[in-house]
Amino acid sequence: MSTATTTDWTDRMLELRIGPVAHGGHCVARAGAGDDGTGGRVVFVRHALPGELVHAVVTDDPGGAFCRADAVAVLEASPDRVAPSCPWAGPGGCGGCDFQHAGHDAQRALKTTVLREQLARLGADAVTAAGTDLLAVEVEELPGGPLGWRTRVRLAVDDAGVPGLRAHRSHDVCEIGDCPLVPAGALPPVLRQRFRPDSEVDVTVGDDGAARVGSGATVQAAGRTWELSAGTFWQVHPALPDTLAGVVRDWADAPAGGVAWDLYGGVGLLGSVLAGQVGESGTVLVVESAPSAVADGASALADLPQVQFVRGRAEREIARLGPDPDVVVTDPPRAGLGKAAVRDLAARAPRRIVHVACDPAALARDLTLFAAAGYRASALRAFDAFPMTHHLEAAVLLERR
Template structure:
């Protein structure tokens, strides 16, 4: 019998699922080998299928294909396309994007809290006792759910992207794979996306589609990304077949240029009493309740802490279309000042349009580290909302040098967040409060809002 672990006979193993790890996996071991297992729950005994078992690799990856001893928190997956057991029974991997759909929502949130705590301990040296002493820390909050919710954890995505199968059907990628699997629903998306029924269209010639359906019910936008060599006439014909109520545009992924095909090249979002224009695939929080939730959490941290008041000098870094900038402008009034920095030229133009009525706001397009270097100044408070990679050591140093009284750090990645907290601590700062929000139910992602301040004397 062959002992090669990559032979078909050895691609299935029985393992005990261990602790949760960052990235949507749990840790299992087989003969000393670490295996990152998706679609399991800590404490279960399962049969797995190895999906990445390269010889000499430090660890392997696997999907659960059979549950031998189930957790009491296991539930029926709400989406057949993302259900690993069902998908592999039909001979193919599941689509990505709902890797925790087999776990009850309360357990999902406890697991996310464990991941956040583990990252803060490993990368910032914050132990469980210190974390327990932080206001708001220790749990991940549900967002936009109550006892009357018909389908809790579903219907929250106002933006989603789709790939195409070779035959031109709407599809999604399998995890860590170029394989595209056809889909006929997206249960995490709002009705405004599912009601378009894009899976009924012949989309040959299109490589990717991005869809935005604002939570305020305003006109959706469909962005078509043509495959190389697709003629403009073909793209125009596809656009003409889409529902008349939507705007349609063409997106050039190389340049980011958005070309109007029908209607507008942007969508109108609403949050905290302001309207925001967001062009093309410009950044906007995807959970329908996220903008209000995050603005509220940031204002609570800064305003209630006494760090934000009329006349303050503040900054919004990685500002996007100006969601937090608008809230800051309201708080400091015309006697204060707001520096709003965004790297994307298109998104920065949106911010200018969105905040043109606020004379206290200065919009600057450019990398945060370059702008801070070229425009050194002092601030009373800052909002930091970097991309998934985080701010990094150089930016953290620049922020500390600007001597603010407090920084509200909004993060979508616990690992980069914890790393940056470690950098702040090295410069004499500390976490003062921390809240986690489940803005991505049924996925491993979570959002955090933290307040950082300089350590006082004797700390």
């Protein structure tokens, strides 16, 4: 079979032997593959696991060498398959979860496979130059288990005012009765309400277990209390802020009286850790573009005179910030830092960089750029901060060679 096609396969039923997991929450199979598993057309299959034999319906065919499908019947199941904990998570349902059908340990193993594959394929130069075996990384479990961890959720509202979650790769709103990722009992009262049609609703679950719409929150992390305005970014997994603060505390090693930068710093969570290392005679610059985050962070860290907030886009501020840093922490959006930001940051020659990433491919690309700029990775950790989804959080320590 040719790897290209002029026939639209949408809605076609395929019998497929499922191959390896791939980045994005799906596995790879080949329609019409030979006995050795090669040849045929690539099919990215959701709701399946490596090794399974499934019937899959093609959901999207952009033409060319690949299409996308959902497994709708499992003929030979993987031993890692479990019954989904959410009735809305299957084919054609809510698109928020990718791995409801896999045991929790199996999910972390799938994410570990993807992370290692992305590092080997897109970050080969960084892997070679590293001062540690990056490909030995394991995605670590966070406290709390795979359910009930999501304390912040954005609901979509359909044209009738009914809230729900979006279907996979779609603007369609899936009406749901609950979400098991949210603390038990918090979401149903919100889902019974009606909102402005075709809008979005931000929901925050407080420490009391109650859900609040369009409201701020009081949270604790890094030994401090943070009062967050509505819409201010905060990690959705309650264990992740302290976990990342601990990583920075262990790795940054900012000198007393030195200069540290916290780029894409939000409310200054990681900057507060740096402040403790440089002391009152040092300087911490927290660069953040969101006005509410800057205001909330400045209020929370008002007792730390060494912390200064700079409102602006970090990638634009790197070249003009002063003085040069001893240590930098970066936590960019999903797309990563990119060529220009890595170039400008390396030109400022910090001794150490603690780089946080939430996308394995972006992480691997940025590590390659850092390797070319004279930095080597000396430590890497990854965390299952988003159970049931394909997402993860990683942190890497980069040291100037």
